[in-house]
Amino acid sequence: MSLKDIKAGDSFKAAEEVDKYRTIYYAGASGDFNPIHIDPEFGKMVGLGGVILHGLCTLGFVAKAITDWCGDPGSLKRLKCRFAKPVHIGDTVSTEAMVSTVENGLAMLDIKVTNQLGEEVLTMTSASVSLE
Amino acid sequence: MAVDRKFIGKEYGPMTYEVCKEKIKEYARAIKNEDPHYLDEEFATRSKYGGIIAPPTFAVIYSGQLAMPFFMDPELNLDFAMLVHGEQEFEFYDIVRPGDVITTQGKIANIENKEKVDVISLDAYSRNQEGKLVCKAVYTFVIRKS
Numbered sequence: 072m073s074l075k076d077i078k079a080g081d082s083f084k085a086a087e088e089v090d091k092y093r094t095i096y097y098a099g100a101s102g103d104f105n106p107i108h109i110d111p112e113f114g115k116m117v118g119l120g121g122v123i124l125h126g127l128c129t130l131g132f133v134a135k136a137i138t139d140w141c142g143d144p145g146s147l148k149r150l151k152c153r154f155a156k157p158v159h160i161g162d163t164v165s166t167e168a169m170v171s172t173v174e175n176g177l178a179m180l181d182i183k184v185t186n187q188l189g190e191e192v193l194t195m196t197s198a199s200v201s202l203e
Numbered sequence: 204m205a206v207d208r209k210f211i212g213k214e215y216g217p218m219t220y221e222v223c224k225e226k227i228k229e230y231a232r233a234i235k236n237e238d239p240h241y242l243d244e245e246f247a248t249r250s251k252y253g254g255i256i257a258p259p260t261f262a263v264i265y266s267g268q269l270a271m272p273f274f275m276d277p278e279l280n281l282d283f284a285m286l287v288h289g290e291q292e293f294e295f296y297d298i299v300r301p302g303d304v305i306t307t308q309g310k311i312a313n314i315e316n317k318e319k320v321d322v323i324s325l326d327a328y329s330r331n332q333e334g335k336l337v338c339k340a341v342y343t344f345v346i347r348k349s
Contacts, residue, residue: 087235100226100233101263103270126288127263131234134260144240144298145252147259151292151341195290 074141074202077178082169085136089124089162097128123157129164129192133184136166141200152196163187176203206321208314210279215272215309220265224301227257230264257299262338266327269309273325282346289322290343297337304332321346
């Protein structure tokens with residue numbers, strides 16, 4: 072796909088499974104060792120039912136879905152979300168995006184990010200991609 | 204206790220971060236992103252960027268450095284046990300590459316005192332060694348009132 076072919080109404084999907092050690096990898100890479108992400112006992116104690124994935128890792132999955140689709144990491148210009156619901160080990164995070172508008176060389180994306188139960192884990196998610 | 208709105212405008216940093224190829228690879232693998240722009244030297248050299256680049260959200264690595272002084276600010280006195288990451292926004296202005304030295308300056312952009320929560324947002328502006336803005340990140344945290 073070429074960036075210049077992108078038009079309003081185009082859509083794409085991607086999914087990532089949160090494998091057992093994902094939060095450990097992300098903690099190591101990011102330096103965020105908050106026990107809610109790495110200590111299942113602590114996660115249970117504070118009512119989360121185990122460890123939860125770092126929100127910024129979930130958002131990293133979304134960024135990957137976008138850049139895999141458009142083919143150029145440098146074309147992602149803006150990305151935002153609200154962290155609405157915890158993501159757990161074993162969950163599958165699905166990203167579904169649609170181009171809402173194309174204006175002045177920028178494609179605006181409306182994005183839905185859900186778990187395997189169809190619950191939105193991120194809300195108000197949007198991005199813009201440069202087509203130039 | 205509510206977070207005092209008088210701290211709107213308070214600054215953190217500057218903090219500098221030197222980007223290296225191995226950290227880029229570690230970060231990319233951590234977010235399950237095997238894009239050859241980040242991992243494959245040969246592919247990256249042939250790409251329009253002429254070498255390995257950082258994923259856009261690598262911004263969390265260099266601008267996230269502000270988290271420590273912000274969270275640990277004794278004056279602000281955030282209730283860390285009640286704090287969650289509420290929202291995140293990035294604006295990307297330029298490619299970040301290995302060898303870049305990124306300097307990030309942060310500022311409390313807003314504090315809202317709501318009935319049950321305080322909402323505090325931190326703007327982080329990251330510039331490279333040429334002074335060029337590479338990323339603006341907005342970290343928004345929600346603190347439940349105990």
